Amino acid sequence: MSARTVQVTGDQPYEVVIGRNLLGELPRLLGDGVRKVLVIHPTALAATADAVREDLTAQGYEALLAEVPDAEPAKSAQVASFCWQVLGQADFTRSDAVIGLGGGATTDLAGFVASTWLRGVKVVHVPTTLLAMVDAAIGGKTGINTVEGKNLVGTFYPPAGVLCDLAALASMPRHDYVAGLGEVVKCGFIADPRILELVEAHGPEITDPERAASSEVLAELVERSVAVKARVVGEDLKEAGLREILNYGHTLGHAIEHVERYSWRHGAAVSVGMVYAAELARLAGRLDEAVVARHRSILTGLGLPTAYRGDRWDQLHAAMRRDKKTRGDLLRFVVLDDVARPSRLEGPDPSLLVAAYAEISEGVAPVRGISLG
Structure with a gap:
């Protein structure tokens, strides 16, 4: 399939690229002037992160890795502090960048770290779960959890770009993948009835992650879900009104x-x-x-x-x-x-x-x- 692109408008517009085998798009989204890149990734994606690091190094970047816990345990002040320490010890400047590689917890954390280091450095998200592709990596919400609740500490900080590589979904555990479809259905109920029709008509095709990863139906569902969120956050980045419907x-x-x-x-x-x-x-x-x-x-x-x-x-x-x-x-x-x-x-x-x-x-x-x- 050829890549699909959704434009997120607003004060800081960016592209969400949807397709397969997209890592070659990273330099374009990182833009000019970036010399150092920190790839923040969960433990489960250590091998993938190392491949990304090697690819970036081959293209002339100084690429470093920061391995963080899997899933929600990554979203803590302690883990954010560790990432800041890596950035500081590597002398990251405002012209350098962060890549969030992983699920929604990782992109939430990476966005928060990028938004707070030197009051803001560039961040590109490479979501590897369906939930992150249609929700967490889009829209510029960043956050960490506290004992009192989820995402109570965070910022609004749009990424420089998002790469949704559908091939990554093939290896997802089925339960984790299907949970991501909950956010797809949400987009259908709040804004795009065609999403609901596609889900109702193609249930078996889209509930098997290995089969769905190569499905044009899933590609359309991801594109439509991203378009719903892009349209909303383009008008209301900081949840002053319209953006609340995403909740x-x-x-x-x-x-x-x-x-x-x-x-x-x-x-x-x-x-x-x-x-x-x-x-x-x-x-x-x-x-x-x-x-x-x-x-x-x-x-x-x-x-x-x-x-x-x-x-x-x-x-x-x-x-x-x-x-x-x-x-x-x-x-x-x-x-x-x-x-x-x-x-x-x-x-x-x-x-x-x-x-x-x-x-x-x-x-x-x-x-x-x-x-x-």
Whole structure:
């Protein structure tokens, strides 16, 4: 397949290149004047990172590696400090660059490190998971976690470019790959119904990572999902308004991740969060039951969860109150009025929150036909 390119507009425009065997594009995205490059990568991708380093060295760069923990443990102040130490000891200047090679946790960390070193050096992301390709590596959000919650420390810092090499998906564990489809489905529900149609029509083709890695359907899904995010962040980089729609399903999803100490995959948690938000909108009288049922049908068909433990509400509610969309004591949710018609629900009655949770609670029979709106 020929490479597909999505332009992200805004004050600092950049390209997202989607295709296969794309490492040759790195020098172009790094741009002129870069001499040193730090490749931040997880332990699991040590061999890949070494190949990238050798390729960059052959092209005249002074390339170094910084190996960080796999997944969410990488997103800590201690790991960021280690990366700053590497940059300092190698005398990185403002004209040098960072590459984030890995999943969403790695690109979040790499972006944060780049944005804070000398108040900002160039960063290029090379996401290797579906989740990172359609979500974490796009849009310029960076962050690390604290004991109190996920992504509470971070910056808005657009990359110089993003390379989505679909060939990397072939070796992904199936559960991790399928979890990434949760964010693809989210893009469909909030902005692009064609995504939902493709997922419904090509389920078997896109749920097998080895088969999907060479699939034109997956390439189109990634391109469409990136285009949704690019369009939103191009208009609202710093989440002043429109960008909040990208958090559909994330209020409860992030709370589940926190309560589970990040042992749940992000896309799986967001899958449950989307069904919760859909039930919340239905109970408020804003969303038809057919759209709620479509949430469950699509997500279940992909093998994603749509329910969670019924005995965790108090912990989840406390975690949601620390969500970035919360204003004071006012909980705010992204909901749908219909497919591709996102809106906000601010300060819903506590009884509505509990009733919606009962609809997704394992071991609790849902009460159909109720409307509290």
